[in-house]
Amino acid sequence: MWVKPLQIQISGFWSTDRANSYFILQRRRGLTTLLVATIDTVLDNKINRYRILYKRPDAEIYFLIAEADKKEDIEEHWKWIEVIMMPTLEGIDVADDINDFVQWKIKNLCTEVAYEDIADIETEEFKNAKKKFHKVFNMPIDEKLVIYYSCSFWRGRLPRQGYLYLSVNYLCFYSDLLGKEITIVIKFTDIISLERIHNIVSETIRICTRLHEYNFGMFRKLEETFQIMEQIANFAAK
Numbered sequence: 713m714w715v716k717p718l719q720i721q722i723s724g725f726w727s728t729d730r731a732n733s734y735f736i737l738q739r740r741r742g743l744t745t746l747l748v749a750t751i752d753t754v755l756d757n758k759i760n761r762y763r764i765l766y767k768r769p770d771a772e773i774y775f776l777i778a779e780a781d782k783k784e785d786i787e788e789h790w791k792w793i794e795v796i797m798m799p800t801l802e803g804i805d806v807a808d809d810i811n812d813f814v815q816w817k818i819k820n821l822c823t824e825v826a827y828e829d830i831a832d833i834e835t836e837e838f839k840n841a842k843k844k845f846h847k848v849f850n851m852p853i854d855e856k857l858v859i860y861y862s863c864s865f866w867r868g869r870l871p872r873q874g875y876l877y878l879s880v881n882y883l884c885f886y887s888d889l890l891g892k893e894i895t896i897v898i899k900f901t902d903i904i905s906l907e908r909i910h911n912i913v914s915e916t917i918r919i920c921t922r923l924h925e926y927n928f929g930m931f932r933k934l935e936e937t938f939q940i941m942e943q944i945a946n947f948a949a950k
Contacts, residue, residue: 714789714821717766717775717814726763730790734801734814736765736774737790739783762786764793766814770807777818796930800864800871809870816873816889820862821932845877849884849897856880858944861937864930865894866916876928878940881948883919885928896926900948908938917941 730737740761764778764786780786797817804810838860845857858878864871865885872894874887883903885896898921905920909927916929917938931937 713780713785714778714818715776716822717777717818720765720774720776722774732794732798734767734769734798734810735777735790735793736767737786738763738765764789766818768807768811770811775815777814792932800930804870812889813871813873817862817864817930820873820875841875841877844886845879845884848886848895849877849882851879851882855882859940861931861933863928863937865896866927866929867894871930873930876937878944880944883941883944885926898926900945903945906938906941906945908934 725741726738727741728736728738740759740763760779760781762780762783762785763776766775766777767773768775778786778789780789797814801810801813804813838857841860842857845851845860846853846855856879858880860875860877862873863876863885864873865887866872872887872892873889874885874894877884877886881900883898883900885894887894898919902921903919904922905918907918909916909918915934916927917931917934919926919928919941
């Protein structure tokens with residue numbers, strides 16, 4: 713599972729299975745060794761067997777960003793990093809921008825609420841998201857929020873991490889990164905085209921109105937997001 717970035721020290725209890733420019737997939741060394749087994753027993757440790765670290769590009773500083781007890785689970789996270797994250801990071805030149813983007817993206821993945829979790833009962837996170845939706849975008853109290861996702865808004869080559877909110881009548885985006893705010897409000901009735909775009913960097917959702925074009929990417933569940941957008945747009949058109 714994804715975890716909020718936690719700075720850690722590298723220890724000899726872990727061996728590296730895979731690595732790229734920014735991320736390292738590690739597995740815990742065999743628990744049969746007397747030293748490791750003893751430490752686990754004394755400290756009552758419950759440590760997962762696999763983990764993924766993020767390494768700052770400009771320093772020997774490491775952050776734990778994901779962990780799992782099963783290899784297939786950590787492999788799924790690693791695949792997401794290589795397919796979604798890496799192409800985006802390769803287009804960012806400044807080390808601080810890379811670090812800020814990774815930190816924000818992983819934090820947002822940790823707090824993202826999946827659509828199926830909201831079907832029967834609203835979680836506390838979703839209630840908070842509803843309050844933020846109405847406050848930030850100045851929405852009427854009867855405007856119903858359907859779902860929200862962590863994603864990025866592409867402005868030039870630099871993605872701006874934030875949240876996409878889908879309500880009955882509006883598609884909204886908000887980002888507040890290092891004090892730089894971006895607020896976007898689009899009525900579904902103003903959308904003239906909605907499509908998935910494949911490019912060299914990643915797959916994005918492009919939304920066009922008569923006056924503007926918007927590109928959103930870095931979705932954890934792009935197919936699901938696109939389908940829900942289409943459903944609402946085809947409904948907010950009837």
